[in-house]
Amino acid sequence: METTTALTADVLVVGFGKGGKTAAHALTDAAKRVILIEQSENMYGGTCPNVGCVPTKMLVHYANSRRLEDDAQEFFANSTAGVRALTSTFRAGNFEALDGKDTATVITGAASFVDPHTVAVGEGRDRITVTAPTILINTGSEPIVPAIPGLADSPHLISSTELTRTANLPERLVVLGGGYLGLEFAAIYQRFGTHVTVLEAADRLLLREDEDIAEVATEILAGDGIRIITGAKITEVRDDGAVSTIMYEKDGQTHTVEASALLPATGRKPVTADLRLDAAGVRTTPTGAIEVDEYLRSSQPHIYALGDVNGGEQFTYISLDDARIVLDQLMGEGKRTTADRTAVPHTLFITPPLATVGMTETRARAQGLNIKVSREKVADIIAMPRAYTVEETRGVMKFIVDADTDLILGAALLSIDAQEIINTVALAIRHNITATELRDSIYTHPSSTEAFNEVFDKVIS
Ligand SMILES: Cc1cc2nc3c(=O)[nH]c(=O)nc-3n(C[C@H](O)[C@H](O)[C@H](O)COP(=O)(O)OP(=O)(O)OC[C@H]3O[C@@H](n4cnc5c(N)ncnc54)[C@H](O)[C@@H]3O)c2cc1C
Numbered sequence: 001m002e003t004t005t006a007l008t009a010d011v012l013v014v015g016f017g018k019g020g021k022t023a024a025h026a027l028t029d030a031a032k033r034v035i036l037i038e039q040s041e042n043m044y045g046g047t048c049p050n051v052g053c054v055p056t057k058m059l060v061h062y063a064n065s066r067r068l069e070d071d072a073q074e075f076f077a078n079s080t081a082g083v084r085a086l087t088s089t090f091r092a093g094n095f096e097a098l099d100g101k102d103t104a105t106v107i108t109g110a111a112s113f114v115d116p117h118t119v120a121v122g123e124g125r126d127r128i129t130v131t132a133p134t135i136l137i138n139t140g141s142e143p144i145v146p147a148i149p150g151l152a153d154s155p156h157l158i159s160s161t162e163l164t165r166t167a168n169l170p171e172r173l174v175v176l177g178g179g180y181l182g183l184e185f186a187a188i189y190q191r192f193g194t195h196v197t198v199l200e201a202a203d204r205l206l207l208r209e210d211e212d213i214a215e216v217a218t219e220i221l222a223g224d225g226i227r228i229i230t231g232a233k234i235t236e237v238r239d240d241g242a243v244s245t246i247m248y249e250k251d252g253q254t255h256t257v258e259a260s261a262l263l264p265a266t267g268r269k270p271v272t273a274d275l276r277l278d279a280a281g282v283r284t285t286p287t288g289a290i291e292v293d294e295y296l297r298s299s300q301p302h303i304y305a306l307g308d309v310n311g312g313e314q315f316t317y318i319s320l321d322d323a324r325i326v327l328d329q330l331m332g333e334g335k336r337t338t339a340d341r342t343a344v345p346h347t348l349f350i351t352p353p354l355a356t357v358g359m360t361e362t363r364a365r366a367q368g369l370n371i372k373v374s375r376e377k378v379a380d381i382i383a384m385p386r387a388y389t390v391e392e393t394r395g396v397m398k399f400i401v402d403a404d405t406d407l408i409l410g411a412a413l414l415s416i417d418a419q420e421i422i423n424t425v426a427l428a429i430r431h432n433i434t435a436t437e438l439r440d441s442i443y444t445h446p447s448s449t450e451a452f453n454e455v456f457d458k459v460i461s
Pocket residue numbers: 014015016017018019020037038039040043044045046047048051052053054056057109110111112138139140141160181271274275306307308309313314315316317319349
């Protein structure tokens with residue numbers, strides 16, 4: 001006999017991502033009854049701490065600390081064991097922190113809509129329905145596997161998740177796509193001792209960045225031994241026992257490259273297919289994202305979508321900011337919107353990292369702005385001995401400054417510590433702090449921030 005447990009809550013959250021859990025905590029702290037449904041017991045806390053940012057950045061750290069005398073396979077297995085230990089601690093912490101609250105419950109199972117106010121989890125006797133006047137969808141994104149003949153069925157296909165967990169270091173990794181995810185895994189695995197090839201469809205890496213910056217980043221990656229092939233049109237994957245052969249066309253010629261592991265890194269798509277959004281009357285875009293307004297309200301005003309699932313930029317801190325917008329709707333003044341975001345920084349965690357914010361030189365010139373550009377190789381920045389003290393002097397710093405107002409328009413920092421100092425530049429842009437003020441500030445020594453003393457000086461005269 002089919003039975004259903006019917007639960008109610010003030011707010012229902014579907015998916016344990018950054019935005020959903022942040023909102024869930026704030027709402028329970030405000031005495032709301034919250035139920036959060038997460039499909040997998042391996043994903044409490046969502047993508048970032050389990051299979052995304054945290055494991056990959058820990059792997060960057062491990063890969064960079066490998067010594068020549070370390071056995072590659074053993075060192076790698078110990079590294080992923082370290083990652084598994086940390087992620088399981090974070091996972092348990094995420095679960096306890098929320099489920100342990102008096103007014104919060106975490107239910108494990110895949111949720112799908114029954115009607116605009118109700119979702120169901122489980123089957124038969126285990127079926128639970130949850131009904132709530134307000135629903136937050138935070139189901140994240142998943143990898144796109146491009147429709148290349150032979151790829152989806154290849155036994156050597158490996159996901160980014162598996163690459164953060166496996167104990168086996170692949171001998172030859174081919175990464176399809178040279179975006180954020182592809183380049184980070186390429187850099188990590190090359191340093192662990194794998195032979196890595198990146199096949200990128202575009203004519204160069206990092207199309208969104210200025211060409212000179214992309215060129216230095218490409219030189220660094222290639223200098224580390226990664227084979228980078230741009231302008232590659234992948235046509236087929238053929239499998240032959242121990243290896244896959246990837247066929248691609250470049251400049252009118254057909255080439256092949258062999259792989260023992262094959263990572264598709266050609267983008268991620270919103271997870272909406274199994275949510276039965278039609279039953280809730282929630283509209284999606286052609287890419288499957290939940291259609292939202294600037295307040296993150298879906299086509300059903302009581303249903304909000306946060307994080308990757310709403311088709312916005314796929315970063316943890318954007319999902320976090322989505323939570324601020326939704327909380328402002330539910331408990332605040334209802335004014336905060338996605339349009340309030342300015343100077344959102346990004347970091348590509350290669351070594352050294354590439355952090356960017358604001359406008360590129362190319363875009364500023366295309367807009368006809370009167371700009372000054374300061375660009376200095378990290379090795380040449382006398383005011384930044386930190387690069388020498390940690391023996392990482394590769395890279396370049398570039399700032400785009402409005403020549404009329406002295407305001408900073410953008411920055412690209414390919415440098416040790418770039419993931420930290422970019423936040424100071426972003427803050428300066430947001431609060432109209434001028435290039436002169438950044439140049440003339442007092443910074444700790446030796447630090448990377450003190451490069452500002454010198455690099456900004458080059459555009460201020
Ligand atoms: C390898 C990798 C590295 C990354 N590195 C960085 C980085 O360094 N910095 C950065 O800012 N971003 C990084 N990102 C991107 C970042 O991880 C994502 O943008 C972010 O985690 C998205 O969070 P979210 O809130 O949208 O949801 P997610 O954290 O993706 O959570 C969604 C949750 O919903 C669950 N779910 C899905 N469907 C259902 C359902 N039907 N019922 C119940 N639960 C469901 C999923 O299991 C998942 O736990 C990385 C991503 C990857 C893949």
